[in-house]
Amino acid sequence: MASGSCITPKTASVFHPTVWGDFFINYEPKPLQRSEKWMRERSNQLREEVSQLFDAFEDMVEKMNLVDTLQRLGIDHLFEEKIETTLNIIHSAEFDSPSLHDVALRFRLLRQQGFWVSSDVFNKFKHRDGSFMIDITNDPKGLLSLYNAANLLTHNEETLEEAILFSRHWLELMKSSLKPRLAKQVSRALQIPLPRTLKRVEAISYMSEYNVHEQTYNPSILELAKVDFNLLQHIHQKELKVITQWWEDLSKDIGLDYIRDRIVECYFWSYSIYFEEEYTRARMILAKFFMLTSLLDDTYDTHATLEECRKLNVAIQSWDASDVSVLPDYLKKFFLKVMSNFMEFENELEPHTKHCNAYNRKMFQLLSGYYLQEAEWFHNNYVPSFEEQIKVSVMSAGIQALSVCILVGMGDIVTNEALEWAIGNNDAVRAGGEVARFMDDMAAFKNGRNKLDVASSVECYINEYNVTSEVALAKISSLVDDAWKTINQAHIDHRDMLPLVHRVTNLSRSMALLFLDKRDAYTYSKDFKGTMESHFVKHIPL
Structure with missing residues (x-):
């Protein structure tokens, strides 16, 4: 094309046609398995049941797992005030767990909610020279939690930069040998870390993974x-x-x-x-x-x-x-x-x-x-x-x-x-x-x-x-x-x-x-x- 030209040849579309056409104009959704009225009443009933769990759980780790489960299943929007109150309590309470998963989960939940948590909480899993202990690679669930948490890093947080590199390396090595449920979660996180994942996308995957084998399983939560x-x-x-x-x-x-x-x-x-x-x-x-x-x-x-x-x-x-x-x-x-x-x-x-x-x-x-x-x-x-x-x-x-x-x-x-x-x-x-x-x-x-x-x-x-x-x-x-x-x-x-x-x-x-x-x-x-x-x-x- 000549420099300074004001003429561009008129083009037909260079893009493929729509893959949907008038599909949704003519679409008649399959009937819901139950009537909408029944489902709304059931939803309200289940919300009441799940809401009571916030008071029933006194242990800090139980509270964190409850919030995490509701978020991953995409129903945290139904409990916004309860979750905010719970995370305020978790943020202000002393927490000294030896579990990498628990420490990383707390870090991620709080940072997602705008609470500042220092990356120093991970120092207990590091040697004096600053490198992460090789022992934590025996805990793939904890390692995945560390990876997801570290992806909430801000500028100049070297500990979290190192955590991402360390956990990603080991998760890549071990993902083929993990149990199917955890392997799927690792594969998803390595593609897009959980903090960068759309809630609705995670919910569809997590609904099929959250079952009786999950330590925190509650049938009312899944049904809701x-x-x-x-x-x-x-x-x-x-x-x-x-x-x-x-x-x-x-x-x-x-x-x-x-x-x-x-x-x-x-x-x-x-x-x-x-x-x-x-x-x-x-x-x-x-x-x-x-x-x-x-x-x-x-x-x-x-x-x-x-x-x-x-x-x-x-x-x-x-x-x-x-x-x-x-x-x-x-x-x-x-x-x-x-x-x-x-x-x-x-x-x-x-x-x-x-x-x-x-x-x-x-x-x-x-x-x-x-x-x-x-x-x-x-x-x-x-x-x-x-x-x-x-x-x-x-x-x-x-x-x-x-x-x-x-x-x-x-x-x-x-x-x-x-x-x-x-x-x-x-x-x-x-x-x-x-x-x-x-x-x-x-x-x-x-x-x-x-x-x-x-x-x-x-x-x-x-x-x-x-x-x-x-x-x-x-x-x-x-x-x-x-x-x-x-x-x-x-x-x-x-x-x-x-x-x-x-x-x-x-x-x-x-x-x-x-x-x-x-x-x-x-x-x-x-x-x-x-x-x-x-x-x-x-x-x-x-």
Whole structure:
């Protein structure tokens, strides 16, 4: 392509078609094994039974195991106040256990909840020279707990860096000789450590592993997890029917045939942030926002000429329907639909939270500006420096915009302080952008990027420092690990708004899943269909 060219050949879609089509529009869920009324009554009954365990257990280790079990089965959202009270007690109480599993479990539970715990608690398992005792390798369950706990490290915590290397090495060696249940948990953790794993993903696996052979087994807890999963899945299926119909109507109206047709994947991304019943509105707004930003990204990346990109950005920045006249025909309907959808977002909010949608719109406008900058670089054959590239691309990854949108539909729980935190692109928000950008770029480098994409951070690093791709990928991977340290620190620094920090962190957890092993399960979603079916189609047998 000639330098400075304003002409890009119009492309048909470079992406595979949707793997879902109108599946959820026509989908008739299999009847629940019991009526919804029975399941809700049973859920309430079981919640009461499980709730009593918090008072029944006096031993600290029993309390910790109870909290861990509820979290791993994905039903901790039903006991938030009880768990917070219990972890406050655990944090303030003396604890001097010789068990590596117990020490590591306490460390992980408390750090996840924003309590500061020193890594010195692991010194009892180390020699005077700082190396870990080889004896602890005889305790694979404890070693796995150490590995998961150590992945909540913040910056400059060498003990936890060493713990990760030590435990990972030994777990890799022993995983093939472990009992099946523990071997599965080790394999999952070595792929994605538990603190970086989406709760809903862990719950599906753990429900099949939590049984009578588990020391902490309680049949009421397991039944509640299954009932709750199926009740929520029934709600998610109804939402998928609505949002798939929304997308079918929108895509027919605007007629853009070059984009990634990924509405179910967008919904999965939104669901990974919040799956609970009370967040239906927030989930739907976020899924639509995901899809609209994906449309915008694909327009800038794969189809529009540079002149069209500039005109589209002008229209988006002015946010005035009269500017539609400057756009080419194929973008006029798109622009007007974006505006009408943002108006619908606002209409769904309570009067005292409607002002939040202005932040949503501002984020969409900022994204447009970053997409345009990347288009300018591409069309002018310009390869930016590594620093220059990530300054723009970490923002174009969209995590700041999505972090704001996450909060918009959540209602009164969201404070102005929380909104300002997200808008300010500080700590966990910026670090989430780095996780998204660098994992995306490593996947693109492995799979071959779209020919109309700007040079990635991996390519810019190779170009600037004249290194091999292996060196560049190792560097980018280390930056992902650094970003996670910042995210972990944010849980401690912002404990006053921890529920919201957790939601924003779920964005990074979703990236860990969708870009696992340098795949891109959003763009190339065929191989991810089975995972989504386990969340949205298959019941958990009671």
